[in-house]
Amino acid sequence: MTPPRRQFLRCAGLSLWFALGVTHAAGNDAAQTLQPLAKPFVAPDFTLPDDDGNTHRLSDYRGKVVVLNFWATWCPPCRYEMPSMERAHKKVQGENIVLLAVNVGESEDKVFEFTGQYPVSFQLLLDTDGTVIRKYPVIGLPTTFVIDPRGVVTHRAIGGREWDDEQLLGQLRKLLTH
């Protein structure tokens, strides 16, 4: 093989690695992004029971960053993101960041059955008649809102995310310093 030809193949190999790397990086970048809202709004308050029968009022979490997730057990991307929400919950313990996952339209028994397969330690709230989801601009499940310590919804994610991704957690932590 002539030297220029060898040189070409070496360069082409490096180029292939570079091209695949760029494409892969772009994919990761796309997946773990929270959209800042063009028009942040005050989070509508609500009171909902959790799967243990305790009630939770959203405004009681004022002063913390709240990740408010709307989900259902039958929704595949909702299920896929649950383990990463659990890992994120463990990572941010003691950091004034809380995760609240609001199940839409299902019974306590259904949610209990689900947690047998996907055990989680963050709060699962029950919006059995869909009253709370209608207070938020949700069009499809899952949709997640990020509420800053002042109680203002600042970011949104449509579809699942890898919630324990450091870049994404960085976006949440940044809200604590504002």
Place this chain on the structure above:
Amino acid sequence: MHLKASSYQPGSDGDGVTLAGTTTSRVVTTQGVEIKLANTVSTAVRPAIWAALTAIGLLLMAQPVAALVNTGTDDEARLPYWEIVEPGVSIRLVQRLPDQTRGFFQARGFSVADAELIAQSCVFQTVFRNLSSASKPVKIEYDLNAWVIQAAGAKRGMKTREVWKKIWTGRRAPRAAQLAFEWGLLPTRQAYGPGDYNWGMSVFGLAPGTEFTLDVVWQQNGERRMARLPGVRCAPDIHPLPDSP
């Protein structure tokens, strides 16, 4: 399996740009550069230039500029799918067997008759994704009312949440069932930022086994885009048996 591309901008007639056409134009461009380089660049530098051109080519292939229509068997559902892939967006339709749909909606409170009505209406699981990155964000919007179904020489629109809501009200379907139905369907309208996506059922109002063409329309950074999915087939009403051990 890769089939063919059929994508066009508003104002074009017919099916517009094909994948083959796009590939050819790229080759012509590349050859143009090659000829110019052959006349002006020394032999020692030429391999590096070739490598750079290869890299550009690979990047272009990784980010297709014309609509690709893929079809095959979805890994998870193990049923046929049809998929459009364009820079910044992908839309996948995966068949749902009528029996799956019956089971799903009966388990959520619909009567046997109501679940049957949905099951016989050609339901697909639909995954609509914004593939753009935060560093090069693209805004994607769609409205299912702009999508066109062509079957047996007739055109029709999608059966959206709003259409079904009237049906369920008329049939007095239980509230819990209506709620599950509403959130189970692909939203009628949606706007996606980078990384956003939805999974949802889409209903075509056709009999099981019917073949149709679907014109998928969306806005990309405010510009109207359209891609045609030919030869999509509603799942037949069959009752598959489990695989043999």
